[in-house]
Amino acid sequence: MQFDTPATTNPIDRMKVVGKPIHRIDGQLKTTGRAKYAYEWHDADVAYAYGYGYPVGSAIAKGRITSMDTSAAKAAPGVLAVVTTLDVGDLKKGQFNTANLFGGTQIQHYHQAIAVVVAETFEEARSAASLIKVDYAEEKGVFDLETAAEKAVKPDESQQPDSAAGDFDAAFRAAPVTLDARYATPDQSHAMMEPHASIAAWNGDEVTLWTSSQMIDWWRGDFAQTLGIDKEKVHLMSPFIGGGFGGKLFLRVDAVLAAFGAKACGRPVKVALPRPFIANNTTHRPATLQRIRIGAQRDGKITAIGHESWSGNLPDGSLETAVMQTRLLYAGENRMTAMRLAALDLPEGNAMRAPGEAPGLMALEIAVDEMAEKLGIDPIAFRIINDTQVDPENPERPFSHRDLIGCLKLGAERFGWHARKAPAARREGNWMIGLGVAAAFRNNLVLPSGARVRLDGDGIVTVETDMTDIGTGSYTIIAQTAAEMMGVGIDRVAVQLGDSRFPVSAGSGGQFGANSSTSGVYAACIKLREAVARKLGFNSVDVIFEDGSVRSGNRTVPLAEAAGADGLVGEDTMTWGDLTETHQQSTFGGHFVEVGVDVATGETRIRRMLAVCAAGRILNPITARSQMIGAMTMGAGGALSEELAVDTRRGFFVNHDLAGYEVPVHADIPHQEVIFMDETDPYSSPMKAKGVGELGLCGVAAAIANAIYNATGVRVRDYPITLDKLIGGLPDVA
Amino acid sequence: MKAFTYERASTAEAAARAAAENPGAKYIAGGTNLLDLMKLEIETPQHLIDVNGTGLDKIAATPEGGLRIGALVRNTDLAANETVRRDYGLLSRALVAGASGQLRNKATTAGNLLQRTRCPYFYDPNQPCNKRLAGSGCSAIGGVTRQLGVIGTSDACIATHPSDMAVAMRALDAEIETVKSDGATRSIPIADFHRLPGDAPHIETALEDGEFITAVVLPKPIGGKQIYRKVRDRASYAFALVSIAAVVQPDGRGRVAVGGVAPKPWRLEAADAELSNGARATSGILLEGARPTDDNRFKIDLVERTLGAVIAEARG
Numbered sequence A: 001m002q003f004d005t006p007a008t009t010n011p012i013d014r015m016k017v018v019g020k021p022i023h024r025i026d027g028q029l030k031t032t033g034r035a036k037y038a039y040e041w042h043d044a045d046v047a048y049a050y051g052y053g054y055p056v057g058s059a060i061a062k063g064r065i066t067s068m069d070t071s072a073a074k075a076a077p078g079v080l081a082v083v084t085t086l087d088v089g090d091l092k093k094g095q096f097n098t099a100n101l102f103g104g105t106q107i108q109h110y111h112q113a114i115a116v117v118v119a120e121t122f123e124e125a126r127s128a129a130s131l132i133k134v135d136y137a138e139e140k141g142v143f144d145l146e147t148a149a150e151k152a153v154k155p156d157e158s159q160q161p162d163s164a165a166g167d168f169d170a171a172f173r174a175a176p177v178t179l180d181a182r183y184a185t186p187d188q189s190h191a192m193m194e195p196h197a198s199i200a201a202w203n204g205d206e207v208t209l210w211t212s213s214q215m216i217d218w219w220r221g222d223f224a225q226t227l228g229i230d231k232e233k234v235h236l237m238s239p240f241i242g243g244g245f246g247g248k249l250f251l252r253v254d255a256v257l258a259a260f261g262a263k264a265c266g267r268p269v270k271v272a273l274p275r276p277f278i279a280n281n282t283t284h285r286p287a288t289l290q291r292i293r294i295g296a297q298r299d300g301k302i303t304a305i306g307h308e309s310w311s312g313n314l315p316d317g318s319l320e321t322a323v324m325q326t327r328l329l330y331a332g333e334n335r336m337t338a339m340r341l342a343a344l345d346l347p348e349g350n351a352m353r354a355p356g357e358a359p360g361l362m363a364l365e366i367a368v369d370e371m372a373e374k375l376g377i378d379p380i381a382f383r384i385i386n387d388t389q390v391d392p393e394n395p396e397r398p399f400s401h402r403d404l405i406g407c408l409k410l411g412a413e414r415f416g417w418h419a420r421k422a423p424a425a426r427r428e429g430n431w432m433i434g435l436g437v438a439a440a441f442r443n444n445l446v447l448p449s450g451a452r453v454r455l456d457g458d459g460i461v462t463v464e465t466d467m468t469d470i471g472t473g474s475y476t477i478i479a480q481t482a483a484e485m486m487g488v489g490i491d492r493v494a495v496q497l498g499d500s501r502f503p504v505s506a507g508s509g510g511q512f513g514a515n516s517s518t519s520g521v522y523a524a525c526i527k528l529r530e531a532v533a534r535k536l537g538f539n540s541v542d543v544i545f546e547d548g549s550v551r552s553g554n555r556t557v558p559l560a561e562a563a564g565a566d567g568l569v570g571e572d573t574m575t576w577g578d579l580t581e582t583h584q585q586s587t588f589g590g591h592f593v594e595v596g597v598d599v600a601t602g603e604t605r606i607r608r609m610l611a612v613c614a615a616g617r618i619l620n621p622i623t624a625r626s627q628m629i630g631a632m633t634m635g636a637g638g639a640l641s642e643e644l645a646v647d648t649r650r651g652f653f654v655n656h657d658l659a660g661y662e663v664p665v666h667a668d669i670p671h672q673e674v675i676f677m678d679e680t681d682p683y684s685s686p687m688k689a690k691g692v693g694e695l696g697l698c699g700v701a702a703a704i705a706n707a708i709y710n711a712t713g714v715r716v717r718d719y720p721i722t723l724d725k726l727i728g729g730l731p732d733v734a
Numbered sequence B: 001m002k003a004f005t006y007e008r009a010s011t012a013e014a015a016a017r018a019a020a021e022n023p024g025a026k027y028i029a030g031g032t033n034l035l036d037l038m039k040l041e042i043e044t045p046q047h048l049i050d051v052n053g054t055g056l057d058k059i060a061a062t063p064e065g066g067l068r069i070g071a072l073v074r075n076t077d078l079a080a081n082e083t084v085r086r087d088y089g090l091l092s093r094a095l096v097a098g099a100s101g102q103l104r105n106k107a108t109t110a111g112n113l114l115q116r117t118r119c120p121y122f123y124d125p126n127q128p129c130n131k132r133l134a135g136s137g138c139s140a141i142g143g144v145t146r147q148l149g150v151i152g153t154s155d156a157c158i159a160t161h162p163s164d165m166a167v168a169m170r171a172l173d174a175e176i177e178t179v180k181s182d183g184a185t186r187s188i189p190i191a192d193f194h195r196l197p198g199d200a201p202h203i204e205t206a207l208e209d210g211e212f213i214t215a216v217v218l219p220k221p222i223g224g225k226q227i228y229r230k231v232r233d234r235a236s237y238a239f240a241l242v243s244i245a246a247v248v249q250p251d252g253r254g255r256v257a258v259g260g261v262a263p264k265p266w267r268l269e270a271a272d273a274e275l276s277n278g279a280r281a282t283s284g285i286l287l288e289g290a291r292p293t294d295d296n297r298f299k300i301d302l303v304e305r306t307l308g309a310v311i312a313e314a315r316g
């Protein structure tokens, strides 16, 4: 089915199941430990004589391996096989990988995988791994973004590095009120709970892989390409995933090492990446340096807005697209954005939750706060003055639906925004109290998504799609969609995900998963409804699927009976017309934060958080809220503590464990309130839904930064906002 | 982790004897630090002596009016002990500011004193580290040093001792009781227990090879307002950037020990004497001669500010 005209009334609008606060249907499996994650998969058909693989990472950041001595490791107790990067030689890189995962002599970054040791037990494998001796020819690398940025280049046009409208320079010069400020965001780690893990089992020239992947089909293709085998020979499964945040979008080396290890020892082999590998072996969100210039009239109208960003990556790597939201978020006739890419020899930078917008808004939404202050206008009023209902670079392109103003106004009322005082004017004992606001903005992306839906003789509807559930609630919203479409209760629906034998879906990423995958299920259900109607001789236009039956005129047939012993199947893929080109589709929100900053120590503690979101139809308010509060928590980490600390001499992220890379703990997170605007967007899909999973993160850190400024009068433009950046500006206490 | 042999010791003396008989052996108490380090092969004992069955898990009054805390008393139990909470509130507060509930349930008094540094380079076996491998060099100096020490450090090592409990014990003038393999016992004032790195940062305490800690003894209570203030980036479950353990008497005099700044809990008698003159005077003496890095220079200011808040609270 192609979605190329705005949705009209359809069965989803009944909202009997869709939109209801239904607890996740896989919740009990998870809370009782029966949901099997990649590393713990036990397949009755596969003998439980696994080999345990342990990876070895490069000890240098850049250079070449000159020799490896594996004799001691091979002779160690329990060792079944050792496979090195020299043994396998150069491998073809996956289409979606920038850094080489394995194979050959070249070292591109610290902790690049150079060997796997397989043994009878995990402990034996780990112990033997440390016996491998490696000689390197080390080369000098570039690890400091600030220095590298001086030589940054404009990447090719496919990355859309530049945009402009009107005459920015002239308008900025002429503006009576201007801001020109620089901001920095650090490298960040996905730091998901479940590390990357895989089990590989060969059967002749076919390989089965249980893994932890957000994108089944991308992984399958790149896994096959890296191993040099036919994609059809790969069966990949990832039914449960312990978080990904973009870190599991692209094939990772655990899968490759498991496959080589399994081949070498003739048994299924499991490999999990040790925690330090998450930072230095896999991908991360690249650091950015940003410059923002805004010019406005005294009445607050923006006349010029410019946003530049510099980020680094390995050769052939991509940009961190930190200026994208600035092309769309605020009005202003004269505009420019530019992104430049610096060459770095750090691990690969790539997508992390809300790539581009998350760091972009960390800067832009501070800049907007600063500009409002310069103008003497309330920051919410300033945003409202500069709202736009069209793409400001292409004014003929309207937004499909945009209610940023609604979010900000409702949020202000609920949060008690009027109580906000001048900077450093509110004290409670040792706490300096401040309120902050930021706009949330993230585009609504759509990807083709397929599904197969079966109806059996018991009236059970079973959905099969290679869609993944990375903790987001995909199982549940897909079940709700199928239940709504087929007119049954959710207890009559079974959902099977994350298996390459199922139709290819959108997968999970870019907040496109929920809307795209449920639309694929919608399309398949339409096919199944037609099959039911056809079998019963009904005219498919006037049939009604309701209460477990199908009705046409005065004839009602239970679905089970309609399916018969053989059952019926519908399969389809939702594809997308040009509505995303004719209409700008985005999601919006307002983040409100209250912080306390300790006047003596500069410690910031968040006291209250509220997010108001306009993101189309909310398919399930419970799972959507979970996405929001999780993202707000991630934003708190981004604002206050998360930073991969770069050793610019040795070229690696130093704090590569969860003791050093500080994500928020429970004590850091106060009550979080989330409000969803009651809306639908018929341009987005037949579901009329959009994404929320990334929107929740966009703008949070800036709202916290603005609250800290309001509390203390100290403006920090360099994340994370740790106390060392504040205490110099706090009042004397001694 | 290297393969190791394992035994259980049922008395302190037996433990010390077993250590003498097995060169390269280590005691294991709660295991919350040792096992992590063994997994990374930062510690590679060939033999483990499990000391959890030595019966040293009691807290008892001393004839001098103080308190003897068995080496195996868990951090949770010590923090919750009624006498400790009443007479040595500082210690209780320091303990609950550390780690997490689960860890404190396992962590022991002796193990806490002997926990090793959290310098990130120490934790990465690919990086040179004089503490991990004597003479290999210090990769932290010139690198990422925000968490590391500003005083008492050396050109060989700038790491800090991460314990919260030890900072409170330093302010309370605790003594550490030990037994050696020949059965000889001694008592080491906490001031002399942790060593400064000098040119041998891998030697961290005054303990001899195989010397076993049996108890920590606190002198009789000294009263005063007892405040432990731990400053950190997140609200819980993080090591101190700076911590202040202070006992302030009604006349404004008292004691102060500082954590997060040095290779040992940092206290100077001369600084104590300044306490009634306020935070600036006190921290000026405490941190005189400090050698911060660009990354951790803020700790100097932070100590003074935090101490200021602590003194204000004590006078409150």
Ligand SMILES: Cc1cc2nc3c(=O)[nH]c(=O)nc-3n(C[C@H](O)[C@H](O)[C@H](O)COP(=O)(O)OP(=O)(O)OC[C@H]3O[C@@H](n4cnc5c(N)ncnc54)[C@H](O)[C@@H]3O)c2cc1C
Pocket: A659, B026, B027, B028, B029, B030, B031, B032, B033, B034, B035, B036, B051, B071, B097, B098, B099, B100, B103, B106, B107, B108, B109, B110, B111, B112, B113, B114, B115, B162, B163, B164, B165, B211, B212, B213, B214, B237, B238, B239, B240
């Ligand atoms: C995630 C995490 C967070 C933490 N956060 C904090 C924190 O915020 N603040 C803080 O202070 N601490 C913190 N800790 C450290 C924790 O307090 C220590 O790990 C714990 O106190 C060690 O005690 P243990 O009994 O487990 O020692 P073990 O790990 O069993 O032993 C540690 C060392 O002491 C030796 N040893 C043990 N008993 C004796 C004895 N009787 N005589 C001689 N030698 C002995 C062992 O041989 C070993 O070398 C944290 C630890 C972790 C893992």
Ligand code: SF4
Pocket: B117, B119, B120, B121, B122, B128, B129, B130, B131, B132, B137, B138, B139, B140, B141, B148, B156, B157, B158, B159, B201
């Ligand atoms: S500061 Fe000390 S612990 Fe850290 S790397 Fe240097 S020698 Fe090792």
